[in-house]
Amino acid sequence: MSDSNTVYNYDSKVEGDIIFSRLDAVVNWVRQHSVWPMPMGLACCAIELMAAGGSRFDISRFGMEVMRFSPRQSDCMIVAGTVTYKMSEVVRRIYDQMAAPKWVVAMGACASTGGMYRSYAVLQGVDRIIPVDVYISGCPPRPEALLDGLMTLQKKIGREKSSRKLFTG
Amino acid sequence: MQDEFLNGLVESYDYLEKRSSVDWPAVNCPPDRLLEFLKMLRDVRGFDMLSDLTAIDNMDELPRFTVVYHLYDTQKHTLIRVASNCPEGEPPTMPTATGLWAGADWHEREAFDMFGIVFSGHPKLTRILMWDGYPHHPLRKDFPLAGKEVDLPAADVALATKEKVRPAPMAGGPFHSTPGGHMSESEPRGNDESWSEKKEKPSG
Numbered sequence: 001m002s003d004s005n006t007v008y009n010y011d012s013k014v015e016g017d018i019i020f021s022r023l024d025a026v027v028n029w030v031r032q033h034s035v036w037p038m039p040m041g042l043a044c045c046a047i048e049l050m051a052a053g054g055s056r057f058d059i060s061r062f063g064m065e066v067m068r069f070s071p072r073q074s075d076c077m078i079v080a081g082t083v084t085y086k087m088s089e090v091v092r093r094i095y096d097q098m099a100a101p102k103w104v105v106a107m108g109a110c111a112s113t114g115g116m117y118r119s120y121a122v123l124q125g126v127d128r129i130i131p132v133d134v135y136i137s138g139c140p141p142r143p144e145a146l147l148d149g150l151m152t153l154q155k156k157i158g159r160e161k162s163s164r165k166l167f168t169g
Numbered sequence: 170m171q172d173e174f175l176n177g178l179v180e181s182y183d184y185l186e187k188r189s190s191v192d193w194p195a196v197n198c199p200p201d202r203l204l205e206f207l208k209m210l211r212d213v214r215g216f217d218m219l220s221d222l223t224a225i226d227n228m229d230e231l232p233r234f235t236v237v238y239h240l241y242d243t244q245k246h247t248l249i250r251v252a253s254n255c256p257e258g259e260p261p262t263m264p265t266a267t268g269l270w271a272g273a274d275w276h277e278r279e280a281f282d283m284f285g286i287v288f289s290g291h292p293k294l295t296r297i298l299m300w301d302g303y304p305h306h307p308l309r310k311d312f313p314l315a316g317k318e319v320d321l322p323a324a325d326v327a328l329a330t331k332e333k334v335r336p337a338p339m340a341g342g343p344f345h346s347t348p349g350g351h352m353s354e355s356e357p358r359g360n361d362e363s364w365s366e367k368k369e370k371p372s373g
Contacts, residue, residue, distance in 0.1 A: 085334050086300045089323035092330065116344055116357050118337040120307050120316025121299070129330045 023163040031075075031101065031162065032154045035064035038074035038098065040091060043081030045108040045140040052143035064150055071097040076153065077130075078146075082110040083123045095130045103157070105149055106132045109139040171247075182206065188252055195250035203253045204264050207238065211269055216240035216249055219266065222276035224284040225252075228310040234261040234286055255286060265290040283308035315339050340365050 039049055052059045059065045068074040071094045083091055095104065106126050109115030112135045114124035126132060133156055136149040175194040179185045184202045188195035198206050210216040221239040234255040241248050255261035265288040266273040277288040278297040285306035288294060295301060300322040305312055315336040321327040341359030349355060364370040 086298075086322060088321065089326050092323070092326045114337060118339050118342045118344060119314060120305075120312070120334075120337065122337065124335070124337050128332050129326065 023166075024161060027162045027166065028158045028160055032157045033063040034066075035076045035103075035150065035154065035157075036066045036068050036074040037064055037105075037150075038071055038077045038094070039067050039069070040077050040079045040094065041081060042079070042083060042087060043110060045080035045111070048140045048143050048146060049078060049080045049107065052146045057143040057147065059147060059150070062147060062151060062154070064154075071095070072099060074098060075101060076103045076105060076150075078105045078107055079111040079126045079130075079132075080107040080140075082115065082117055083126050084121050085123055086121070088123045088126075088129055091126065092129045101162070103133045103153055104130055105134045105136065105153060107136045107146060107149065108141050109137065112137070115139060182209075188250070190250060193248040193250055195252065198251055198253050200253045200256060200263055203251070204266070204269070207240070207251065207266060207269055210240055210249065210251070215242045215244055218243055219270035219272050219276070220248065222266065222273055222280065224280045224286055224308075226284060226308065226310045232257055232261075234284060236263045236280065236286060238266065260285050260287045262287045262289055264288070267291055282306070285309065314343055338365070 039046065041049055051057055053065065053067060064076070071077075075098065077095055077098065079091065095102070104126070106112045110117060110122070111126045112132075114122050116139070118124075123129065134149045134153045136145050138145050141149070171194050175187065175196070178194070178196065179187055182202075184199055185206070186197040188197045218241040219238065220241040221237075223237050225235040225237060227233050227235065232254040236253050236255065238251040238253075239248060240251065253263065255263055261284075263286055265277060267277065267288075268290070274292070275297060277286075277291055278294060280286050281288060281291075281294050282296040282298050283306055296303060299307065302322070304319055305317060307316070313336065315338075316334060318336060319334045321330075321332055321334060327333065339359070341361035341364065344357040344359050346357045347355045
């Protein structure tokens with residue numbers, strides 16, 4: 001039985017399994033490779049998003065295939081499509097329901113800027129209501145572009161000072 | 170055969186007028202006789218399906234608003250177009266056709282949403298495309314395509330984001346595609362792209 005006074009001496013077997021690193025690097029490595037996307041599919045971009053999830057393009061090769069349709073279980077919202085003002089309320093509310101840390105990808109021209117819909121009904125870029133981390137160009141972007149965007153997001157997560165706000169949010 | 174049908178119709182109902190049309194027979198009908206005429210078309214002439222219901226904004230002409238009904242005969246496969254001018258005054262009104270075709274419900278809500286036409290007797294005349302509480306009717310000719318500044322649909326989102334519904338930057342638009350030519354030339358673009366959100370449109 002060991003108690004709190006027990007002194008452990010590191011033997012070589014245990015020491016061999018120890019890796020020194022920065023907390024940021026460890027936390028970011030974990031976050032980076034288990035991105036759970038929330039598919040906010042609003043228009044034709046969502047079709048490309050689905051294609052990216054299918055076997056041909058296979059998003060799971062990069063460790064982010066666990067699409068969750070509940071915001072409470074996901075940490076990356078992929079806004080795929082045209083955000084109308086009527087829908088903007090829903091997008092914002094779902095974003096608010098996601099637990100931190102969370103990221104947003106604006107997929108395609110409409111989500112990024114309003115795209116070709118210069119109209120009274122369309123929000124001119126989802127970044128007006130939620131903070132966007134990665135913008136993907138295209139109308140709609142090909143699945144490869146989405147994969148590239150998500151890998152860019154992974155790199156961005158890797159650069160974050162995550163340990164500073166680990167306990168504060 | 171269509172002419173025959175149309176002439177017969179106009180002769181039988183003296184309140185009708187012929188309406189110019191490039192395809193199917195079309196008539197103008199005064200709004201106070203509209204429902205009885207539509208009911209006759211449905212029950213006697215076999216136009217059993219309301220294919221479409223929409224509205225026209227004539228802007229500077231009087232009367233300003235016209236409601237258009239497209240009726241379809243599912244046995245003979247023919248169409249008829251019935252147009253009726255709303256009486257003057259704001260809001261423009263028209264009797265509802267939901268009593269004749271249940272499918273008129275959403276069409277009338279759309280015409281109300283986009284043109285502000287009030288269909289009297291409609292069971293629940295609320296907006297169908299824009300959100301409840303939106304103050305304008307966007308397909309009216311005096312409403313700009315870019316929109317007008319109003320509050321966002323949700324007050325708490327507006328408070329958290331400090332955002333509003335803002336007129337869209339047209340930047341030389343409205344964007345439109347041109348037929349023919351290479352794709353790089355024909356894809357949607359504005360007429361004048363020399364100005365943008367950051368660079369003001371030169372005045373005069």
